[in-house]
Amino acid sequence: MVAHRTIMNETTYDKLLARLRRVYLLESVAGLLSWDEQVNLPPASAGQRADQSGLLADLRHREFTVPEMGEWLDGLEGEDASLTDDQRTVVRWTRRDYDRARKLPAKFVTDRAEHQSKTFHAWAAARKADDFASYMPWLEKTLAFAKEEAGLLGWGERAYDYHIDLHDPGMTADRVAGLFDALRGPLVELSESILGSSRQADLSVFRGFPNDRQREFIQSVLEKIGFDFTRGRLDVSLHPFCSGDAADTRMTTRFDPDNPLDALFSSIHETGHAIYGQQLPLEDRFNPLGQPVGMAVHESQSRLWENQICRSRPFWNHFEPLFRETFSEQLSAVSSEELYLAINAVHRNPIRVDADEVTYNLHILLRFELEKGLFDGSIAVADLPEAWKELSRDIIGLTPRNDAEGVLQDVHWSGGAFGYFPSYCLGNMMAAQLWYALRDDLPDLDDHIGAGQFAAIRDWLREKIHRHGRRFDTDELTRRATGGALGPEALLRYLKERYAPLYLG
């Protein structure tokens, strides 16, 4: 009887995997189209690309929502006891995605996609003109769509939780609030003391760094930290990103001769994402076992490389000679200490994407407060500009001069991406926790980094995080990797350890 059931399940399970393979493969094609759109697309070809992407989304939806898929899932769920843990993981995630795909009416999806596409342009125009009023009705409708989506999927009473869960499965607004409340006071205190220090980084030394030599230096760094260029590329786009899967990973950066650290650290950041992608189990790339957990874990990977590892003393002990060799003229008057301070500069800045790693989290706390208010109804869209300014003064310590530098600065809400921002800060917390766990497991970590040896770090990350795919959620994964619950303490400890000697020593 058991044997019979197992065979039945294996067959059904194999059918499920074969269908998922087509779905994920179609997604990889859609991803390539999107990469090409941002890297290569001729300007007048955008309409055709929208049509191509629309067709692929339609085909993907059809492939995924065939009635058999529901039958297979029902059958496998009915035979739960005979499934392996891995099979259960695949069924659970596929059920979630399947229900989301089936429960949203086609008209809702089409109407929203059309609205979203127009909203993006309304947002871009409003930011350029510093004109929130023109954007307000678009954002109101976007928020209404977001609430309706949660309702359609049965999360009507917990609409904000739904959107947080969408980006970081298992996370809730209450949980985030608790973590952020614990972070806020000590972080504001630390950043104020750094910003008030008499010692400050001088970024004016970075002038005239030729793009092709930046590219050369970055290539050396990425190869050493472990991006696999035999199954990935680094190209140029307006905004850096990482896309693709373990079989073909495409990341981008951008070059500014007067800001070489931007290209360098954005490339390292994307490489953190990419190494996660490249170390996910290749053979499972067409099912949930080979997918990333969510945005918080993804950000923990990019931030760990960008900040903890690659802004460290040992890292620069290793790479400073090559950096100086590549830019000997430009760096001739800059001392090692000045360079290292510039790499770890802290500045009060109204713009999140330009913020350093100390003040960055304050920007997230602000957005979380506003999103909570938007979803519980205590903040209306019309109130956002003023609420933004007040919170910015309270949390970040400055008032943006206008809405372009304030409520209009981020693209996320214009794309309907509510509940995404918290993941950035949760990722920073997790990165710091991983950093200390890594040091415990690899006591000579600094020697590795100082010798330009990163294989042991990558292996540790594969073992602790990457190989698990979606088997565990953010909390469980953090516990398993670090022995502790996700929390702000490690982040605060790390920031103090790194920045106090530089600014408060």
Added chain:
Amino acid sequence: MVAHRTIMNETTYDKLLARLRRVYLLESVAGLLSWDEQVNLPPASAGQRADQSGLLADLRHREFTVPEMGEWLDGLEGEDASLTDDQRTVVRWTRRDYDRARKLPAKFVTDRAEHQSKTFHAWAAARKADDFASYMPWLEKTLAFAKEEAGLLGWGERAYDYHIDLHDPGMTADRVAGLFDALRGPLVELSESILGSSRQADLSVFRGFPNDRQREFIQSVLEKIGFDFTRGRLDVSLHPFCSGDAADTRMTTRFDPDNPLDALFSSIHETGHAIYGQQLPLEDRFNPLGQPVGMAVHESQSRLWENQICRSRPFWNHFEPLFRETFSEQLSAVSSEELYLAINAVHRNPIRVDADEVTYNLHILLRFELEKGLFDGSIAVADLPEAWKELSRDIIGLTPRNDAEGVLQDVHWSGGAFGYFPSYCLGNMMAAQLWYALRDDLPDLDDHIGAGQFAAIRDWLREKIHRHGRRFDTDELTRRATGGALGPEALLRYLKERYAPLYLG
């Protein structure tokens, strides 16, 4: 009654167009994947790309061969009298493609695809090792597949005609034989007298032309002759090609510092293809009215720009100053006459793709004889190497030193592309005929070219060729554009007019 029938047909016709839109859009996605494969793909990502392309081919086949498609075609063919000429054109071509897609069994298509993919690698290895014997069984099976395909589609008695028709609809082996027979004698005579001339081009002057400056110069030329970079790109790949459609045209070239004319003229050649593509009716790009006629017409476009227009005196009168400005050092000791002779160099060469425009056609005559023999059974695959050498001596005037320089030099047969080669020579004939018709219609053609003005040429080509899409076949299109039947006379006249003054004057 008529009104009713028209409405019925319009409805059915619209359904047909809507379905074709999805099919062509999927093809455009497959085309982008193929472009990316040759331009960008990381080496270890090739397996994933094959999977993606296979899935798209499967989806395209499913979209195209739904049973309704057959019903719509039956219905529209039954109401033929009520269709417009354009509708009839769309139905006719769609019927051809639909029958071809339906009549080939899935297993045949899969088996052949698998064989073809392996054969390509067998060919590449054999060419590298100059080892025809290892490749022979692969080619034999490829030929068997080609004959079987023709049989499955009802062309069993005329298998070679089927393959010629596949690349150049309406053309037959007998027709090609008649045209080539008329060309051969005079062309051999002309090329022998040029090759025997005491005056010869010196290509050794082209050394050390930096790639980035080649790129700059080429960009200027292509912009002026009229490639629309707002809906197209030029990139780098191992073998130059042009892909995409009117909405997004991607062409490639390759750079060699010691052979700047290769990048220049291959870019111009691809631009000839691209201008055809970009001037096809954009609104019909998802149906046969917006498709190119076939390979012969396509080659006539690339060759007209590459040879007749861009190797002409007036063209170089206009561009020589910019060429010299871009490469002032490299060209300092080269006179205008030496430069112009180098641009129109004629050399005896065993390799087709390295041949000049005079001897190039001889290479095609050779391949046509062999393909005829392979399909009528008078030449076995095992006999190919010797047959190649004999024909090469007779037609081209040299015997290749080995098979790598002989029967193994071309990729076409390894991909199953029989019947493709004749199109190159037919295209050259048509290009010359278009050149004289263009001169008749635009008596000050040389002044246009000499002034760097190409809009009138593009307009003439749009009017005579491009706007018609697939409405007329190669013969009919040639008659309409030039007033004469497709033939070798104009090509011979043109070659004499261009080359006699240079070599025999």
